[in-house]
Amino acid sequence: MIFIFFRALKSFAQHCRHPRKDQGSQTNIMSPPDDPKAFPRPTRPLTSIGTKIVPPFLVYSAAHLILKIIFDRIMPRKMKSLSTRDAIYVPEKILSSVNGLHLAVVSILIVFIRPTYDESTITPYPDGVDDLMASLCGYSIYDMITMWAQKEDHYSLWIHHVVNVIGSVFLMRYRITSFYPMLFSFTEISVLFNNILWYVDIFLGRNTVAYGRFLLLRAIAFPATRLWVGPYALYRAINAPGDSLEAWKQVPPFVTFLTIMNVTLISAANAGWSWAMIKIYYRWAKKGKAKKK
Secondary structure: HHHHHHHHHHHHHHHHHHHHHHOOOOOOOOOOOOOOOOOOOOOOOOOOOOOHHHHHHHHHHHHHHHHHHHHHHHHHHHHHHHHHHHHHHHHHHHHHHHHHHHHHHHHHHHHHHOOOOOOOOOOOOOHHHHHHHHHHHHHHHHHHHHHHHHOOOOHHHHHHHHHHHHHHHHHHHOOOOOOHHHHHHHHHHHHHHHHHHHHHHHHHHOOOHHHHHHHHHHHHHHHHHHHHHHHHHHHHHHHHHOHHHHHHHOOOHHHHHHHHHHHHHHHHHHHHHHHHHHHHHHHHHHHHHHHHH
């Protein structure tokens, strides 16, 4: 891996000193290079990335405020009885579900239905990636603001959101290795089960049949949608015809590092969260059996 980093760094430095003339003539910074295997690709300006991130951030923030007003009017007594953290969660969980469903649907379409990455996980940059990553980045920034207001979220969620923001920005800027964030976007479908369970807990209570069923469903959904993604990403990286060692050597080293970091950290988080959901259900079921006795 160190050898790959240094070779890629040398290649990147040589390109910066002697840029290709044909790239300098490109007027559309987001248009693909003539040679799809050419590295490094023309980068997207950070200002352009910022303009794509701001709209979804504003939409999620405005939607949160609108939903809060609606819930305050529909169920004023219930909202006032909730803690500050839970009152923030009521609209946030809806937007979290929207974000998770959006990511999962686009991931399934691009990664599993279309033959986008059949030849390589490095070079393809399909339509829709920019919009999806901008939406994810905008949502993550919005959600970190709600997390800061709550002051009780686990540190793993902060790491997850920070990795999302950094990874999204670098992906939109360098437009390579998009397979990995697109694949991992599928795992966000599991937040739907977590959010539904939270609403069941708040509005129906834990001593209900619905709570036990959704607790079991979440314990199944998390490992079913998250545990296999990391190993599958490694399998695809090894077996993709276009992902030779020479191809990886041409990727800028910091992009390779970020790709490895993102896959490793998110895979570890997926394993930790899956195990946590299983343990929570096991403890709940154990307590239920003890009460029956």
